[in-house]
Amino acid sequence: MKNSLIKFTITFLILLALCKVNTSYAQEQTPDPFEKINRAVFIFNESIDSAFLKPIATLYSTVPEPGRNALRNIFRNLESPIILTNNILQADIYNAQTTTLRFLINTIFGLGGIFDTASKLGIERNDTNFGETLEKYGFGPGFYIVLPILGPSTFRDAIGIGVDQIIDPLNITTKNLQNNWLQPTKTSIRGVDFRERNLNTIDNLKETSLDYYATLRSLYLQRRKNIANNENYDIPSLDLDDDDDLNEDGTCCVYVETSTDE
C-alpha cells in the first residue's frame, strides 16, 4: 500500500513536471501530437455514443423535467466536497464559502440535494476541478487528449480528473465496500444527463461538421480557455498574420473583383 502510494506520487510529480515544461504552449494553441491515437479513441467513443449513450439519453429525455433536474441536483450536490477542496486549494475563499453554504442549504432544505434551494436564494453554483487548480498553479495544458468514454481533455485536465476521483469523499467512504457501484453510477448518470441536455446541439454539430474531430477539439479548447478566464472572456483575436493582404477599405482580394453591389 505504502509502496504504491510512493510510486503514484513519483509518477504524478514527473507528469506534472512535464506539464510545467510545456507551459509555453499555453499561450499559443494546445498541440495535439497524438492525433492518430486520439482519433482512434474518438471513433471508439463515437461508437459507444451511438450504441449506448445516445439511445439511453433519448429514452431518458422522456422523464419529465422536474425528475431529471432532481437527479442532476442530487449528483451535483454530492460533488460539493470536490469543488470545496479545489476552492480551498485555489485560495478562493469566496467560492469556498459559497460551496459550503450551498451544500448545507441543499442537503438540509433541499431534501438531500433534490432541490437546488440555494440557487433560488441567489447563491449560485461555482464549478471547478483539480485541472483548474493545476492551471492556477501555473501548469500548462500539456497537449490535447481524447479520453476513452470521457471524451476531450488535456493532459493536465486528465490528471485533474484522476486527482478529483481520489479526493472525492464518496470514493473514500465506499472504498471498503465489496461492490463499489456508487462511483460508476455517478459518472454514468452525469454522462447521460449531459448527453440528454445536448441531444440537439450535438446532433447539429455532427451534421454540420466536415471534420467532427477537429471541430470538437476546437470547441473544447476555446471553451476551456474561457473557463480559465472566469467566463470574463475576451473576444478572441483572429490573429491574422496576413492582415496586410486587406485593401485600405477592409475588403479583400476576391471581393474587389466580384463585387458589383456598391
Added chain:
Amino acid sequence: MKYFNTNIFVALLIFFLSPFVFASLSISAEKDEALKFIENLGNKAILMLSNENYTEDQKISEFEKLLDQGFEVQLIARYALGKYWRKTPKIKRQEYVAAFRKFIVDSYASRLGQFGGEKFYTNNVREDGKRGFIVNSLIETPSGTKVKVDWRVKKINNALRIYDVVIEGISMVITQRDEFSSIIQRSGGNIDPLIKKLQNF
C-alpha cells in the same frame, strides 16, 4: 500676454481641439450605427424565424437575403482559410469562396425550422482594431436560457458588415478555421479536398 486676445485664444483652442472632438463624436456615432445595425438585423432575423406563414423555401431565401445584407461572406471565408489563403491561387480562392457560401447556406437551411420565439437584445458596443466594432448581444431562447452572442463588425465599402460571430466566447471563424486547416493538413496541404467537401455538403 496682453497681445494675446482672449477671443483669438479661444479660436485657436477650438481650432486645435476640434479634430479630437469631431473624431470622438464621429466614433460614438459610428458605435451607435454599429449597435443599430446589429439590432436591426437581429430583429429582422427573429421576425423571419418566427413567421409561420413562410414555407421552408421562403425561409431559406430570406435567410440568404439576411446573410448577404449583414455578413461579409467572402471575408469570413478568407479568415476561415487562415494561413492557407495566401498559398491559394486567385482562381482557386473564388472557387473556395463560392463553395464556402453554399456550405453556410446549406448547413443553416436544415436548421432554420428549429428556431422561433427567441428574444434578442443588444447591450453594448466597443471599438475593435482598425475600422472594427464588437457588438454584445443576448439571445433568450423560449425556455429562458440566455446566450451571449458577440458580433464583430467592420465598415467595408462604407457599409457595416459582420465578419465573426462569437457565441459564449466561442468564435465561429476560429472554429471553422481549425476545422478547415485540419482537413487541409490531412490532405497534405492540398485545398481541393476541402473545396470538394464544401461543395458536396
